[in-house]
Amino acid sequence: MAIAGPSIVDITITPVAIADPPLLNSVGVHEPFALRAIIQVRTDDGIVGISEAYGDDPTLDRLRRAAAGLKGLSVWDLNGLSRRIAVALGAVAPDSPTELAGAPSVAKAIASTVSAFEVALFDAQGKATGLRVCDLLGGAVREAVPFSAYLFYKWAGHPGREPDGFGEALDPDGIVAQARALVDRYGFGSLKLKGGVFPPEEEIEAIRALHDAFPGHPLRLDPNANWTVPTSHRVAAELAGLLEYLEDPTDGIPGMAEVAAATGLPLATNMCVTTFDDVPPAVAAGAVRIVLSDHHFWGGLRASQKLAGICETFGLGLSMHSNTHLGVSLAAMTHLAAAIPNLTYACDTHSVWQVEEVIEPGAIAIRDGVAKVPDGPGLGVSLDEDAVARLHQQYLACGIRRRDDVGYMRTVHPDWTGTRPRF
Amino acid sequence: MAIAGPSIVDITITPVAIADPPLLNSVGVHEPFALRAIIQVRTDDGIVGISEAYGDDPTLDRLRRAAAGLKGLSVWDLNGLSRRIAVALGAVAPDSPTELAGAPSVAKAIASTVSAFEVALFDAQGKATGLRVCDLLGGAVREAVPFSAYLFYKWAGHPGREPDGFGEALDPDGIVAQARALVDRYGFGSLKLKGGVFPPEEEIEAIRALHDAFPGHPLRLDPNANWTVPTSHRVAAELAGLLEYLEDPTDGIPGMAEVAAATGLPLATNMCVTTFDDVPPAVAAGAVRIVLSDHHFWGGLRASQKLAGICETFGLGLSMHSNTHLGVSLAAMTHLAAAIPNLTYACDTHSVWQVEEVIEPGAIAIRDGVAKVPDGPGLGVSLDEDAVARLHQQYLACGIRRRDDVGYMRTVHPDWTGTRPRF
Numbered sequence: 001m002a003i004a005g006p007s008i009v010d011i012t013i014t015p016v017a018i019a020d021p022p023l024l025n026s027v028g029v030h031e032p033f034a035l036r037a038i039i040q041v042r043t044d045d046g047i048v049g050i051s052e053a054y055g056d057d058p059t060l061d062r063l064r065r066a067a068a069g070l071k072g073l074s075v076w077d078l079n080g081l082s083r084r085i086a087v088a089l090g091a092v093a094p095d096s097p098t099e100l101a102g103a104p105s106v107a108k109a110i111a112s113t114v115s116a117f118e119v120a121l122f123d124a125q126g127k128a129t130g131l132r133v134c135d136l137l138g139g140a141v142r143e144a145v146p147f148s149a150y151l152f153y154k155w156a157g158h159p160g161r162e163p164d165g166f167g168e169a170l171d172p173d174g175i176v177a178q179a180r181a182l183v184d185r186y187g188f189g190s191l192k193l194k195g196g197v198f199p200p201e202e203e204i205e206a207i208r209a210l211h212d213a214f215p216g217h218p219l220r221l222d223p224n225a226n227w228t229v230p231t232s233h234r235v236a237a238e239l240a241g242l243l244e245y246l247e248d249p250t251d252g253i254p255g256m257a258e259v260a261a262a263t264g265l266p267l268a269t270n271m272c273v274t275t276f277d278d279v280p281p282a283v284a285a286g287a288v289r290i291v292l293s294d295h296h297f298w299g300g301l302r303a304s305q306k307l308a309g310i311c312e313t314f315g316l317g318l319s320m321h322s323n324t325h326l327g328v329s330l331a332a333m334t335h336l337a338a339a340i341p342n343l344t345y346a347c348d349t350h351s352v353w354q355v356e357e358v359i360e361p362g363a364i365a366i367r368d369g370v371a372k373v374p375d376g377p378g379l380g381v382s383l384d385e386d387a388v389a390r391l392h393q394q395y396l397a398c399g400i401r402r403r404d405d406v407g408y409m410r411t412v413h414p415d416w417t418g419t420r421p422r423f
Numbered sequence: 424m425a426i427a428g429p430s431i432v433d434i435t436i437t438p439v440a441i442a443d444p445p446l447l448n449s450v451g452v453h454e455p456f457a458l459r460a461i462i463q464v465r466t467d468d469g470i471v472g473i474s475e476a477y478g479d480d481p482t483l484d485r486l487r488r489a490a491a492g493l494k495g496l497s498v499w500d501l502n503g504l505s506r507r508i509a510v511a512l513g514a515v516a517p518d519s520p521t522e523l524a525g526a527p528s529v530a531k532a533i534a535s536t537v538s539a540f541e542v543a544l545f546d547a548q549g550k551a552t553g554l555r556v557c558d559l560l561g562g563a564v565r566e567a568v569p570f571s572a573y574l575f576y577k578w579a580g581h582p583g584r585e586p587d588g589f590g591e592a593l594d595p596d597g598i599v600a601q602a603r604a605l606v607d608r609y610g611f612g613s614l615k616l617k618g619g620v621f622p623p624e625e626e627i628e629a630i631r632a633l634h635d636a637f638p639g640h641p642l643r644l645d646p647n648a649n650w651t652v653p654t655s656h657r658v659a660a661e662l663a664g665l666l667e668y669l670e671d672p673t674d675g676i677p678g679m680a681e682v683a684a685a686t687g688l689p690l691a692t693n694m695c696v697t698t699f700d701d702v703p704p705a706v707a708a709g710a711v712r713i714v715l716s717d718h719h720f721w722g723g724l725r726a727s728q729k730l731a732g733i734c735e736t737f738g739l740g741l742s743m744h745s746n747t748h749l750g751v752s753l754a755a756m757t758h759l760a761a762a763i764p765n766l767t768y769a770c771d772t773h774s775v776w777q778v779e780e781v782i783e784p785g786a787i788a789i790r791d792g793v794a795k796v797p798d799g800p801g802l803g804v805s806l807d808e809d810a811v812a813r814l815h816q817q818y819l820a821c822g823i824r825r826r827d828d829v830g831y832m833r834t835v836h837p838d839w840t841g842t843r844p845r846f
Binding site for chain 2: 003004005074076077078079080083128129130131132135136138139140141276279280283284302305306309310312313314315339341376
């Protein structure tokens with residue numbers, strides 16, 4: 001018996017480029033534009049489910065190959081979605097959205113493709129039933145999802161351009177000022193610093209300064225595996241008691257396990273555990289106490305719930321990772337976070353750094369440190385078609401086709417390699 | 424925002440007793456009647472979702488206490504279901520449906536209560552949307568679910584009563600004849616013998632006889648932890664190569680791990696891993712290679728999918744356990760099995776031993792060794808209200824209020840204790 005419900009008749013994939021400030025990280029610096037793909041899935045009932053994914057060339061290629069095999073699929077047939085995508089992609093090259101989300105893998109390349117469509121199917125399911133995505137995921141356990149302020153070292157503006165208005169942040173004072181601005185504007189209740197940029201002593205000072213300025217705010221530091229194990233030991237010893245968790249101090253499960261064994265500070269990851277294959281060795285080694293989920297590369301909303309169930313079962317904490325994203329993904333992240341009882345940490349989001357948007361305003365925003373779950377149906381957000389068209393033109397014009405933080409840094413510092421660990 | 428969709432206005436819980444043959448197991452023998460509860464959840468849209476659960480007194484008490492707190496709950500709010508049941512039950516005594524499904528625990532008592540209502544909510548969701556339960560679970564990956572022939576040592580009939588027509592089976596010849604009858608009638612492609620009844624040598628002979636009579640049929644043996652570790656070692660050595668898997672030879676994770684370490688024969692369990700808390704120690708010890716899920720005590724259909732995800736992630740096989748049940752549960756088991764990609768073993772079912780039924784005929788049956796997924800909507804089966812009323816009268820008359828295989832055996836063998844391990 002075929003599965004009932006609306007089935008797919010057409011899929012549109014629209015790459016967009018959005019202005020992005022020069023945010024520094026362990027491998028380099030954000031380019032002037034970040035790429036995303038907007039997915040629209042039309043059904044025979046006239047419903048359009050939407051989603052948002054990475055927008056780099058390899059992703060777009062996979063999305064287009066996968067889309068060609070999805071006609072006729074019921075929006076309820078999530079198992080069929082995975083099966084069809086595996087068939088459509090056939091042999092697929094290992095990939096990862098960035099060097100900041102773990103090693104490239106075939107599993108991740110397939111999972112990120114499945115996720116892109118699965119979210120759109122959930123949006124369509126919601127529109128077909130009048131339900132919110134969080135309700136389709138089992139019901140909201142919270143109607144407001146806490147997000148953390150994502151602090152970045154940054155230049156005042158992109159090289160050769162005007163300052164971007166976010167301000168320069170290259171030392172503890174700059175980071176505290178940035179945190180103050182974000183907390184004042186969005187009410188964030190916790191703070192995360194993207195580290196691995198400067199020598200650890202400077203970043204330790206930044207954390208101390210944040211602790212002094214925001215004594216009640218949980219703090220996190222994420223050097224994206226830019227430290228050796230000995231450096232990680234040293235920093236962990238300095239920051240024990242000051243951090244809620246330390247994220248990916250060093251590379252790989254064995255290294256993380258070595259650091260974990262020597263500190264009481266909880267270690268978190270979105271780099272050494274990024275596919276389900278990574279979970280058993282990480283559990284066996286005791287490498288991490290918290291996993292940062294990300295529906296974009298874990299395989300979608302249901303896969304993220306599967307990860308949540310594993311974390312709950314194995315006594316691991318669960319938080320949420322973010323890459324640069326727009327409002328469709330913010331809505332998906334919020335619905336997902338609302339439906340996972342054991343997602344007990346404030347989620348990461350790059351939202352505050354984006355000044356361009358593809359959704360109609362008003363549906364979702366961060367206030368008082370939380371995003372209220374959109375009312376729905378589905379994701380509860382609508383595309384601003386003019387904005388999509390404009391940002392697609394920007395995509396066509398910008399020339400960027402794959403994120404390259406290393407190469408962009410090299411335009412400023414010709415000797416830059418981005419090789420880790422640097423400290 | 425409240426969750427949309429039909430919400431609960433009324434719940435009916437009807438205990439029923441069904442005739443059960445004298446099936447022998449490690450702790451005793453099945454009584455003349457087995458107890459089940461039929462749950463009917465009525466919504467404000469006039470939809471009635473149905474489910475089937477254990478029917479013993481402690482279960483009924485929990486179901487009734489839980490039901491009192493469920494009015495107004497959306498049929499989509501599965502997280503709310505768990506939360507409300509936890510509140511309604513408050514402090515709950517540890518329980519287990521039988522001595523054959525692991526140690527009593529609070530987790531199992533709550534999980535079995537959640538499951539009873541969750542299945543009914545899924546049935547209601549399906550009726551509200553026109554979808555099958557398997558589609559709501561992510562889509563059927565198979566439209567026909569294989570079941571195994573569940574072979575039992577048994578008496579010709581209950582003491583003091585006429586033979587039941589299933590025949591006596593107390594030796595290898597009797598077991599082979601029973602298997603022949605079940606395979607001829609239902610087309611089963613695999614065979615499972617409930618062991619732990621006679622000295623292991625006799626059960627080894629029965630397995631050899633089955634292997635000779637059905638050389639192409641995968642075989643399983645389940646002595647329900649009635650063997651010591653040394654006995655388990657000995658039997659595993661004798662049966663390596665003859666069994667698809669050996670189920671619960673001995674008690675507890677440490678004992679199972681000891682047996683597993685010494686044999687290439689895969690060990691399966693529905694006794695030492697029966698709650699999510701059991702998974703990490705079992706994984707760490709390498710105690711089992713296959714877990715038998717059972718939505719009734721793992722917490723429902725979504726919880727069973729969570730278990731499936733854990734098994735997939737940790738490289739464990741997944742099969743399905745059965746206690747005595749009726750057609751509503753057979754439908755739920757079939758929808759669930761249809762939607763789990765990594766449920767790769769034929770499922771257990773006691774169906775063939777039940778001559779009484781609560782559902783209208785025709786919706787589900789085992790033929791050629793498989794049950795086709797009912798067409799739906801929801802579970803795709805309907806209650807025969809007359810049958811429910813008749814079996815409820817039988818419940819009132821039979822006097823049994825809690826399964827007691829040990830006590831019933833004692834009426835025949837006064838010295839019987841049911842203490843394990845016996846061999």
